[in-house]
Amino acid sequence: MRRALLVPMLLTAVAMLLVSCNRPDPDADIAAIRSLVESDTVHFKSGTAGDSTENGSLLDDTTVGLWWRGPQTHDPQATIEVTVEGDSAWVSWHQSNYGEFIHWVKTSDTTSTKWTKELVERVQVNAVFRREAEETAEDRGWRFKRLSLAHGRSDTVSTVRIDSLRIQSSLRDVMIRNPLETCYRPDSLVTFTPAEQLTMTLYTNVPEGRAFLHAFWLWILVRAPFEHQGDGVYVGTWNAQLLPGFRFAIFDLISESTMLEPDAPYDYCGWLFPYDVRNAD
Numbered sequence: 057m058r059r060a061l062l063v064p065m066l067l068t069a070v071a072m073l074l075v076s077c078n079r080p081d082p083d084a085d086i087a088a089i090r091s092l093v094e095s096d097t098v099h100f101k102s103g104t105a106g107d108s109t110e111n112g113s114l115l116d117d118t119t120v121g122l123w124w125r126g127p128q129t130h131d132p133q134a135t136i137e138v139t140v141e142g143d144s145a146w147v148s149w150h151q152s153n154y155g156e157f158i159h160w161v162k163t164s165d166t167t168s169t170k171w172t173k174e175l176v177e178r179v180q181v182n183a184v185f186r187r188e189a190e191e192t193a194e195d196r197g198w199r200f201k202r203l204s205l206a207h208g209r210s211d212t213v214s215t216v217r218i219d220s221l222r223i224q225s226s227l228r229d230v231m232i233r234n235p236l237e238t239c240y241r242p243d244s245l246v247t248f249t250p251a252e253q254l255t256m257t258l259y260t261n262v263p264e265g266r267a268f269l270h271a272f273w274l275w276i277l278v279r280a281p282f283e284h285q286g287d288g289v290y291v292g293t294w295n296a297q298l299l300p301g302f303r304f305a306i307f308d309l310i311s312e313s314t315m316l317e318p319d320a321p322y323d324y325c326g327w328l329f330p331y332d333v334r335n336a337d
Contacts, residue, residue, distance in 0.1 A: 081191075086138045088196040089145050089185055093136050098302075099203050099242065100134070100149050100181065101159040119167055121161040123315070125175060128155030145198065152211065153177045157322045159315070173314070173322045176211035181328075182236050203242060205235035206328035213321040216265055216309050221327060222257040235327045247332045248296035258307060260288040260325075268314050269294055270306040297333050304330045 093100050135150040157337035159171040182204040189197035223230040223246075230246055232238050238244065249252065258267050267282035267290035272296075282290035290309075297303055307327045 081196075083297070084139050085140045085145065085187075085196055085198070088194070089138050089147060089198050090136050091141075092185070092198060092200060093147055093149060093183070094134075094194060095163050096200065097181070099200070121158045121159060123157070123159040126156040126158050128153045128175070130154065145185040145187075147185065148185040149181050149183070151179050153179065157314070161316075161318075163245065164205045164332065171318050173320075174212075175322050177208050177324065177326075178211055179206055179208045180236060181206040183227045184239060201241060202239035203330065204237065204239045205232065205330070207235045208324070208326040208328070210322050213323045214325070216311050216323055216325045217261045218258055218309050218325050218327055219261060221307060221329070222259075224255045224257075225252050226329055227252065232327075232329075235329075240330070243274040245302075245330055245332045249336050250296060250298045250300065250333055252296040254296060256282070256292050256294060257333040258282060258309065260290065261286050262309060262311065264312040265290075266308075266312065267292070268308040268310075270308060271297075272303070273297060274299070300333045300335055302330070303333055304328055 111180070130153045131151050137145045137148040138143040138215050155175045157175045159173070160168045161171060162168050165209035183200065184202035185198045188199045189195075189196040190297075191197050220231065220233045221235075222232075225248070226247065229244075256269065260267070263286075265288075267284070269280045269281075269282070269292055271278055271294065280292055280294060282292035284290055290319075294305075305328070307329065309325045310321070314323050
């Protein structure tokens with residue numbers, strides 16, 4: 057009788073052990089995903105060394121003088137929010153950057169005056185992870201799958217807004233309406249061919265403002281102004297880089313008062329768009 061009872065008891069204990077081993081552990085999953093994000097300084101990073109300088113004619117907007125962002129600092133640690141549902145996880149990465157917006161404003165053909173304004177920007181990027189390996193692994197089987205565009209805005213005053221971005225060429229037509237909900241796999245980003253000529257259109261809520269493209273040509277940061285077409289629509293042209301590889305472009309929208317009024321606060325919105333440059337197949 058005792059043996060008859062002992063066998064089912066042992067089977068029950070083994071079953072309970074297996075269930076406990078496979079029981080979800082959301083805290084461990086969140087910690088593993090957060091560690092993966094913290095160690096990835098390619099996709100989860102907000103540049104704070106100053107994204108423009110005062111050197112080079114390509115940085116000169118002749119309508120309002122010369123402007124740039126000075127070197128920046130940032131939060132000592134980014135805020136990483138993780139939501140886990142089954143074998144899927146969603147990450148929201150936040151960071152604030154601090155620095156100065158510096159503007160040499162032309163007062164005549166030969167003179168100018170310097171304005172310096174406090175710069176505080178909040179940056180966010182979203183990502184998707186999937187569990188594709190055993191939970192017993194150090195990373196609990198989580199793999200980075202998709203990344204959104206990054207969205208930045210000024211902190212104290214934030215009235216300007218990019219509503220959508222359109223990128224056109226003879227080879228493609230890309231439309232993006234929500235940067236934080238537009239996610240790409242790292243191995244299947246939007247791809248341009250070397251030197252591909254692009255027409256970029258920003259649709260915004262700002263009937264009077266300034267819009268710019270920031271991108272790197274080799275190691276040189278280039279800023280190109282957009283032309284205002286009216287009704288908050290800004291159009292610019294750009295040629296993709298010659299060398300294949302991972303690239304990104306930053307689309308800036310700045311209020312007219314920031315550019316033209318010495319006491320107006322820094323008022324900004326920006327989208328960071330990751331892409332690849334590849335030779336045509």
